[in-house]
Amino acid sequence: MNAQQINPLVAVIATGGTIASKRGADGASTPSLTGEDLLALVPQVNARLQPIDLMSKDSASLTLADMQRISDAVRQQLDDPAIAGVVVLHGTDAMEETALLVHLQQATSKPVVFTGAQFTADHPHADGPANLALAIETAMNQDNVGRGVLVSFGGRLLPAWGVYKRSADKPDAFRSARPIGHVESPRLPTPVAGVRVDIVAIYPGCDATHIQASLDAGANGIVLAALGSGNANPDIIDTVRRCTDSGVPVVVSSRVPEGLLMSSYGGGGGGHDLAVVGAIHSRTLRPGQARILLATLVAARSPVERIFQAFSDCP
Template sequence: MDRVTSAQTSTDTPHIVICTTGGTITASTTPEGAVVAGDSDPATAAMLDELRAVLPGEIRVSARAVLDADSSTFGTAEWDLVVDTVADVLADPGVSGAVVTHGTDTLEETAMALDLHHSDPRPVALTGAQRPADHPEADGPANLLDAVLLAADPVSRDLGVLVVLGRAILQARGVRKWHTTDPVAFARNSPDHPVEDLPPELERPTLAGRARFAGTRVDVVACPPGSDAAALNACVAAGARGLVLEGSGSGNLPPLVADAVARLAEDRPDIVVVASSRVPRGEATATYGGRGGGAELAARGVLSAGYLRSGQARVLLAALLSVTDGADDDADADVNVDADADAAARVRREWSRYHLYN
């Protein structure tokens, strides 16, 4: 998308488009007490009516239905759809910003997919709820109001995709759901120093092209202490182009998994491996030596996830593989294996550009 300048969009009478995807924010509760998302048109209409009643008169909102489901059912095809929809919304220079209502379960992945493509200065805010629409203390209406006000405020320009929930405002990269039920559902894993002190090129580089997530398999493999390589090998057999291995500490792996990664580096250079951590905060780094240590893994071409956790590292790896594969669309089928290995090598070289706070 061509960059839209401030001269092309009006902030005097901002127009915010709300893209709805379902989730708890429009969910209802059954007589048995189960919260059910989907079939939420009445709840969505009521939510928008309530929003318009409290918005400042100069802010105009419109809605666009994209999906209507619990976000735990979302996957790569849904990421593609949301990215395409937001791009289409922002193709209109009369739109000042976009809000995406989304279930909190997988909001961090969708936020990452959007932010990797979002070079437009206009804000995109993701919001949702921890309590259903029919809860006596529903948090969705306040979250939606905050998200719309933020998207309409010129101060939010050039900040990329923002997550707005529980009165918290967080940049997309490094964000993760940290609590299953608390209204302040998300936290951001980032260095102690403030974002404004970082060189601009390290804040949020965007992709050179459009990723197509649905065509690129990347799996996350949990690697708890003492685990073997059965899950890793199954993912490779299933056709994974990339693996995000969730280790311990700063991204260290059990010995048997490390041995399998060493064999993979020799036998399958077309598969990119990233080491992440199960630890909630801090950076995954190539620090420790020895069998399974991050430094030993890095020597075999394993990448560190940095401040990203496994969900967002998976999105980034799939995006880079997809964009890099796009450069090889005309490759002869007989050399696909070599082409995949070359693409994987390019992804390894490119990774440091997108490694959060490299």
């Protein structure tokens, strides 16, 4: 066994987020710690660590261009033969989106692990150091090669596809609709910067105003954060038909956090009726991740048949 196997080199890409944040004099918490600062807080691990300061942003402010930049940085580390694994430090608000983008774009020949924190670095119950230490251990473990991008958080290890944030204030913040090891998903390496996919909330009594506004703004695709198992109302149907007829794909997800979506309800605006006018039901991905998958498919100029197949997500 050589020295590299005993003490593998793990790249740690810092992008900001709560894990890198401290409270300022004005009472607001903002990202202020570098990757090196964060690694200094981690209990000793049997690895050599290479911090990479990519950006310092709250993940709520990330654009698709920012997420693409993170994905490209992961690719660069995967291509480096000296690197045994990659950890991405990321804000929790959009971790599920960026993790999925990397999963879709990069063939993970080495472990790639996302983590972050619910509490700032100066919080008395800061969870960042423990999360980072476990993520590094996960990235060192070559058994994780071939599992796709992973999220290590609050003591849980979850696959990127189907992961979602379930709590705004608990350290055990994430769950996933998929088990570890189920990594079948499309590979879509085309950059997504410049693609516009909007999420439109569906609620009782809503009309199509916001869908029309997205069309007027030049959206390349629309995700509906629908009700229940993917339902809307009759006022939405005609506008969705106009979208699909004009080549703008509409994907139906749900504001309900768990469960497979089924296009079975009628009534003039249910999931069955949305499917009849060309909407595509996202079986497992909730709105944030559905937007990322649709953006990658649009960027790749995928035909509608491929979009349907990607969102069917049949185990």
